[in-house]
Amino acid sequence: MDLDDTPDQAAYRAQARAWLEEHKAEAPVLQGVGALEDEAEILAARRAWQGKLAEAGLAGVTWPKEYGGQGLGPIEQVMANQEIARAKVPGILDAIGVGMLGPTIIAHGSEDQKTRYLGAMLHGDEVWCQLFSEPAAGSDLAAVQTRARLQEDGSWRLSGQKVWTTNAQFASYGLLLARTDADVPKHKGLTMFVVPIDAEGVTVRGLRQISGEAEFNEVFFDDLSVDAGAVVGGVGNGWGTALTTLMFERVTIGLGGEGMGYNSTRFAAAIAGDEHARRDPEVRHKLGEIASELLAVRFTGYRTLTALQKGQIPGPEAGLAKVTIVSGAINAGDLIADVLGPDTLLEDSEWSYMISFLPGLKSAGGTEEILRNTIGERVLGLPPEPRLDKGIPFSELRSKEGAAV
Amino acid sequence: MNLALSDEQVFLREAARGALSRFKTLEAAREALDGDENAMPDLWPVAKDAGWPGLLIDEDHGGAGLDAFDAMLVMGECGRVIAGIGLLGHLPASAILNASPAGAPLLEALASGDRRAAYLPVCPPDDIAEGWSADPEHGSTRPGAPAARSDGEGKARVSGTLAFVPDAPGADVLVGVAILEGKPVGVAIESDAEGVAVEALTRYDSTRSLGHVSLSDAPASVLDAPVEDLEGAWHLAQSLIAAESLGSVETALEVSVAYAKERHTFGRAIGSYQAVKHSLTEVLRQLENGRSLLYYAGWARNGAPQEFPLAASAARSVGGRALDHAARTMISVHGGIGATWEHDAPLYFRRAQLSRRLLGGTGRASDRVAGELILQADAA
Numbered sequence: 001m002d003l004d005d006t007p008d009q010a011a012y013r014a015q016a017r018a019w020l021e022e023h024k025a026e027a028p029v030l031q032g033v034g035a036l037e038d039e040a041e042i043l044a045a046r047r048a049w050q051g052k053l054a055e056a057g058l059a060g061v062t063w064p065k066e067y068g069g070q071g072l073g074p075i076e077q078v079m080a081n082q083e084i085a086r087a088k089v090p091g092i093l094d095a096i097g098v099g100m101l102g103p104t105i106i107a108h109g110s111e112d113q114k115t116r117y118l119g120a121m122l123h124g125d126e127v128w129c130q131l132f133s134e135p136a137a138g139s140d141l142a143a144v145q146t147r148a149r150l151q152e153d154g155s156w157r158l159s160g161q162k163v164w165t166t167n168a169q170f171a172s173y174g175l176l177l178a179r180t181d182a183d184v185p186k187h188k189g190l191t192m193f194v195v196p197i198d199a200e201g202v203t204v205r206g207l208r209q210i211s212g213e214a215e216f217n218e219v220f221f222d223d224l225s226v227d228a229g230a231v232v233g234g235v236g237n238g239w240g241t242a243l244t245t246l247m248f249e250r251v252t253i254g255l256g257g258e259g260m261g262y263n264s265t266r267f268a269a270a271i272a273g274d275e276h277a278r279r280d281p282e283v284r285h286k287l288g289e290i291a292s293e294l295l296a297v298r299f300t301g302y303r304t305l306t307a308l309q310k311g312q313i314p315g316p317e318a319g320l321a322k323v324t325i326v327s328g329a330i331n332a333g334d335l336i337a338d339v340l341g342p343d344t345l346l347e348d349s350e351w352s353y354m355i356s357f358l359p360g361l362k363s364a365g366g367t368e369e370i371l372r373n374t375i376g377e378r379v380l381g382l383p384p385e386p387r388l389d390k391g392i393p394f395s396e397l398r399s400k401e402g403a404a405v
Numbered sequence: 406m407n408l409a410l411s412d413e414q415v416f417l418r419e420a421a422r423g424a425l426s427r428f429k430t431l432e433a434a435r436e437a438l439d440g441d442e443n444a445m446p447d448l449w450p451v452a453k454d455a456g457w458p459g460l461l462i463d464e465d466h467g468g469a470g471l472d473a474f475d476a477m478l479v480m481g482e483c484g485r486v487i488a489g490i491g492l493l494g495h496l497p498a499s500a501i502l503n504a505s506p507a508g509a510p511l512l513e514a515l516a517s518g519d520r521r522a523a524y525l526p527v528c529p530p531d532d533i534a535e536g537w538s539a540d541p542e543h544g545s546t547r548p549g550a551p552a553a554r555s556d557g558e559g560k561a562r563v564s565g566t567l568a569f570v571p572d573a574p575g576a577d578v579l580v581g582v583a584i585l586e587g588k589p590v591g592v593a594i595e596s597d598a599e600g601v602a603v604e605a606l607t608r609y610d611s612t613r614s615l616g617h618v619s620l621s622d623a624p625a626s627v628l629d630a631p632v633e634d635l636e637g638a639w640h641l642a643q644s645l646i647a648a649e650s651l652g653s654v655e656t657a658l659e660v661s662v663a664y665a666k667e668r669h670t671f672g673r674a675i676g677s678y679q680a681v682k683h684s685l686t687e688v689l690r691q692l693e694n695g696r697s698l699l700y701y702a703g704w705a706r707n708g709a710p711q712e713f714p715l716a717a718s719a720a721r722s723v724g725g726r727a728l729d730h731a732a733r734t735m736i737s738v739h740g741g742i743g744a745t746w747e748h749d750a751p752l753y754f755r756r757a758q759l760s761r762r763l764l765g766g767t768g769r770a771s772d773r774v775a776g777e778l779i780l781q782a783d784a785a
Contacts, residue, residue, distance in 0.1 A: 001408055001409075001411075001474060001700065001703060002406070002407055002704070003408075003704060003708065075406060264778055265778065265781065265782070268778030268781065269785065272778075272779040272782035272783060273782075278779050279533060281772065284771075284775035285768060288719075288722055288770070288773070288776075289726070291774050291775065291778055292698065292722040292723050292771065292774050293723065295698065295701065295716075296693075296694035296698045296701075297697070298697075299697035299701045300697040302697075302700070303408050303700065305406050305408075306406055306407055306409050307409075309406060309407075320686070320694075323690060324694060369679065369683070372682065372683045373679065375686050375689065376676070376683065376685060376686045377682075379686075380658075380662050380685055381662065381666070382665060382666065382674075382676035382677065382681075382682050383673070383674045383676055383677040384677060385678070385679065
């Protein structure tokens with residue numbers, strides 16, 4: 001049992017560290033003295049920086065070499081991320097594309113798609129967004145209603161609405177899950193498409209959150225036309241393709257929690273700065289319980305990496321880590337606000353944004369409830385809840401929804 | 406990076422499970438609660454045969470020379486079947502002696518299991534409390550560590566009381582910390598010496614052997630273990646009871662899941678209801694968090710000793726709460742039968758209620774997690 005790098009890993013880490021040391025002055029400054037303020041400038045600078053990270057082999061580390069990656073394992077990607085954090089420079093702009101959508105195209109896409117899209121995605125030249133969730137399809141993702149209709153010339157026309165779409169405001173492309181056949185059961189009539197975002201028939205509208213900021217969007221499709229080459233993974237295979245993306249999403253979230261700043265060290269520092277609170281038994285008790293769980297997540301991450309390194313699929317601890325991170329951070333934000341008072345909620349306080357962000361994060365990447373269902377069924381082997389939509393054509397579901405209860 | 410069990414560790418765990426499976430520990434626990442004083446099997450010979458008493462003693466002195474994490478694996482197996490076996494007291498005591506050249510003459514008999522030791526738990530100082538303190542017999546005012554006075558070269562006389570000492574009854578030698586000339590020192594006291602009284606007792610959980618130890622000018626050998634190892638024994642005990650608790654959580658979860666699959670209401674298995682399913686995944690979540698922290702503690706003891714107090718305390722905090730939650734969930738999932746004498750759930754519940762109040766209690770471990778992190782923040 002050790003947390004040490006193997007000689008190969010140590011060499012990779014040293015190389016990453018040396019490159020960052022040499023090039024970190026080229027990274028965009030996003031916070032503090034000299035920070036960029038103009039949004040367009042920030043975007044351009046972050047795109048360029050992603051390109052440099054990709055050239056240096058610090059982004060898309062697990063991607064095959066032929067598509068610009070390094071052909072290495074997830075542990076090297078984590079090491080690259082650790083070194084990027086250590087150098088106090090921003091990571092890549094398009095973590096969703098490079099971490100989840102690119103790997104989906106690598107797994108299911110055509111040669112044309114791989115050649116056309118992957119290089120530009122990895123280098124930040126074209127940013128991507130994930131067009132899965134809809135107003136009436138989140139936890140029950142296979143209920144998407146966005147329709148793609150086949151035209152006589154073999155092209156498709158898409159209409160519908162997507163939501164919670166991060167980065168759509170500056171994305172070039174999206175990976176979109178649409179219904180291509182409503183007369184078969186809902187998981188069967190789905191198809192995955194590559195769609196352009198800056199095209200006629202696509203409207204992106206910012207969706208403001210509790211904090212007042214708009215980090216994600218609603219995206220409307222009104223008869224958008226795409227050609228046959230836009231289908232990823234075959235017509236009618238959209239569900240299987242989507243599951244691949246969701247698997248990469250879980251790995252990304254499971255390994256990324258500490259990077260979001262939700263860790264015991266940071267939370268404890270806030271309490272340590274208050275002379276009374278740091279000696280208050282009740283505050284200490286709560287802090288100790290919260291911090292213990294967040295410390296556990298750090299080592300759960302190492303367990304996940306151990307499994308990945310051995311070529312195994314990470315166990316249930318990886319999925320449950322998200323629940324622990326979110327609930328731990330919520331409780332920590334609550335405790336810190338109790339200790340520091342209403343100024344914690346000032347817009348420019350260190351904690352206000354986190355406190356506003358977390359209630360929504362609880363549902364992001366799968367609600368806590370759906371996650372517990374999945375783990376209860378797949379890991380503990382508990383029987384699934386009876387469902388009313390099995391084997392029923394999607395087009396008939398709506399009429400049966402009310403009747404069944 | 407490697408946080409997986411080695412082949413040897415898998416074998417150690419499987420062997421422990423096999424050895425303990427030959428005893429009806431749960432039935433014995435129930436009979437003991439019913440007043441049968443001879444119900445509890447003597448499991449020390451099992452430990453002896455398996456080499457567990459010497460787990461943390463160097464090979465030079467007849468031990469296995471293994472590490473805390475290996476000991477945690479064995480404790481987890483004991484916890485699975487709530488076996489009362491004497492290791493919670495013995496292992497931290499053996500670790501203090503193993504770290505002390507003056508303790509060497511005692512080691513061989515303890516490694517073989519021919520003699521049994523018990524650890525006298527004394528809680529080291531933290532960021533607020535300056536002194537060492539022992540668990541009180543009643544209430545929350547903590548007495549200080551036993552006091553020692555010098556009695557010639559390498560010898561001392563020790564006075565003090567220690568309440569609820571795990572595995573003290575029947576132990577041959579008592580090993581802990583006393584304050585000599587203002588400084589903590591390790592002490593080893595033969596339990597049959599003059600001035601030593603051990604009052605055997607159980608509380609609520611018939612599987613847990615406890616003793617109130619009273620020392621009145623008792624003759625002791627002074628152990629030249631470094632203070633880090635004196636403190637380390639406390640943290641080791643925290644991680645061992647955490648591992649034991651998480652072993653009990655494993656069984657509680659397995660039994661509850663099995664029942665949730667076979668018990669039907671309104672025409673379907675109760676495990677299909679989200680209310681039941683989610684409460685069982687909550688048990689799993691806490692179990693997995695606890696397991697991760699056992700890895701942390703197991704790694705930190707040698708890999709980052711300055712983090713061992715934090716890691717062990719965090720494991721204890723999560724492990725103690727996890728068992729309480731798992732035992733309550735086990736009762737709830739089983740419905741009324743889960744709260745009856747003939748079911749095993751109350752045995753796990755009893756284990757949970759006592760365990761989390763021993764060795765300073767789960768709450769004290771949570772407090773130390775906060776304290777250690779506050780000290781880290783001050784240093785940063």
